[in-house]
Amino acid sequence: MPTLAALGAGGAVGLSHELAGGSHGLVLAGLAALPVGLVVAWSAAARFQRRLGRLARFAHQLEEGTGVPFLAAERADALGEVEDDLGRMARRVSGTIAALNVERERLEAILRGMVEGVLVTDLSGTVELMNARARTLLGLPVETRGRGHALIELVRDPGLADVIRELGAGAAVASHDVTLNGGGPMLQVNAARLRGADDQPFGFVLVLHDVTELRRLEVIRRDFVANVSHELRTPLTAIKGYAETLLGSAGDDRETARRFLTVIDRHSERLGRLINDLLTLSDLELGRASLRLGTVAVGSVIDDVLQILGEAAQRKGVRVAAEVATDTPPAHADGDRLRQVLINLVDNGIKYTPSGGRVVVRARRGSGPQASMVEIAVEDSGAGVPAQDLPRLTERFFRVDKARSRELGGTGLGLAIVKHIVQGHGGSLHIASAVGQGTTVTAYFPIAAAVRQAS
Numbered sequence: 001m002p003t004l005a006a007l008g009a010g011g012a013v014g015l016s017h018e019l020a021g022g023s024h025g026l027v028l029a030g031l032a033a034l035p036v037g038l039v040v041a042w043s044a045a046a047r048f049q050r051r052l053g054r055l056a057r058f059a060h061q062l063e064e065g066t067g068v069p070f071l072a073a074e075r076a077d078a079l080g081e082v083e084d085d086l087g088r089m090a091r092r093v094s095g096t097i098a099a100l101n102v103e104r105e106r107l108e109a110i111l112r113g114m115v116e117g118v119l120v121t122d123l124s125g126t127v128e129l130m131n132a133r134a135r136t137l138l139g140l141p142v143e144t145r146g147r148g149h150a151l152i153e154l155v156r157d158p159g160l161a162d163v164i165r166e167l168g169a170g171a172a173v174a175s176h177d178v179t180l181n182g183g184g185p186m187l188q189v190n191a192a193r194l195r196g197a198d199d200q201p202f203g204f205v206l207v208l209h210d211v212t213e214l215r216r217l218e219v220i221r222r223d224f225v226a227n228v229s230h231e232l233r234t235p236l237t238a239i240k241g242y243a244e245t246l247l248g249s250a251g252d253d254r255e256t257a258r259r260f261l262t263v264i265d266r267h268s269e270r271l272g273r274l275i276n277d278l279l280t281l282s283d284l285e286l287g288r289a290s291l292r293l294g295t296v297a298v299g300s301v302i303d304d305v306l307q308i309l310g311e312a313a314q315r316k317g318v319r320v321a322a323e324v325a326t327d328t329p330p331a332h333a334d335g336d337r338l339r340q341v342l343i344n345l346v347d348n349g350i351k352y353t354p355s356g357g358r359v360v361v362r363a364r365r366g367s368g369p370q371a372s373m374v375e376i377a378v379e380d381s382g383a384g385v386p387a388q389d390l391p392r393l394t395e396r397f398f399r400v401d402k403a404r405s406r407e408l409g410g411t412g413l414g415l416a417i418v419k420h421i422v423q424g425h426g427g428s429l430h431i432a433s434a435v436g437q438g439t440t441v442t443a444y445f446p447i448a449a450a451v452r453q454a455s
Helices: 006-062 077-113 132-137 157-166 212-247 254-285 300-317 335-351 387-394 402-407 414-424 449-454
Strands: 117-121 127-130 173-179 186-195 202-212 294-296 319-324 332-333 358-365 373-380 428-434 438-448
Touching: 006 132, 132 173, 132 202, 157 173, 157 186, 157 202, 212 254, 254 414, 294 300, 294 335, 300 319, 300 335, 300 358, 300 373, 332 335, 332 438, 335 358, 335 414, 335 438, 387 428, 414 428, 414 438
Parallel strands: 319 358
Antiparallel strands: 117 127, 117 202, 173 186, 186 202, 294 332, 358 373, 373 438, 428 438
């Protein structure tokens, strides 16, 4: 029978063999599991890398501004929380950008629709914003954007430079009238400093108004008041002076009194003509003079006018004649206003034509662009008008020879009245003259509707 020690030793040996066999099995199991772990680790790394690549592409698309790509958490892990946060943030940013784009489009629409020019510059005078109207007023090409260029480089005008300089020196606002290029349009420039929320200036805004026509009308108004005052004062002074003389001892002399009363009557008549012409011109300009349009035989009107002015022409020694083409169509006009036009034109021709001269009234159907008009021309053989004065002949109170015009009894309003009457009919007026060769004034009136339709 074996001893206990022998049994213990054998048991230990057996246990040792069993342990050795178990370790060998674990090693084999570990070696067998290693490829699986590598595969799992590689798969996890690849997935992580793919998700990082997805985030990189997402960031790139945001940077390019091609749109906001969709991004949501792929897995419920730390990286998934990042993905989810970035997706929400991108959508919020996208909404903010969309709102800003809408506001920008509204601002651009407002600037495009403004009749004023708007310029925004930084503190150094470099243009940051310019609307289309500003480009037009400043005479810049349509494709000029202006942004990034100094205003003085785009428009080399000292007036605009003074505005920028004044604001740069600390002025809160500035206002100047600027005439571009010395003879271009006149602009009223109102400018102010732009301040941020911290009340610090960051630029200037300039608003441009085209006041060319307004200033021209102001000049016309001043000239009109001055001319009317002068024209009224002359006859009134004469009337008052002669009346005061008549109230003295000179009034006892019948011959002297008669001569003075004749002068008073002449000046009163001139004053009456001036007032009537002013009222007529005012009614025409304000549209209060309605036209009674109808079919008017031009030849008959010319005959009436020459008969009315025949005696005046005979006293002056001026021959008057009419040359009316046989195919002259009737005019669509107000007969009384047409007579007024011709009386003014023929009377001017008689006044400014020396004795022995001639005034001819011609009528015919218009040609070329005026084919739908009746052409009526009044030609005289007077002294003529210098070329530089022709554009101003229809201005109120304009006279080439002021002293001679007043001596002849003119008010300086006749051609202005003629122009407004002709334009009121939808016609046009043309004046041609040369010094020493006489003057021709041509008025165009529409042909009667029935004749136009028949043609």
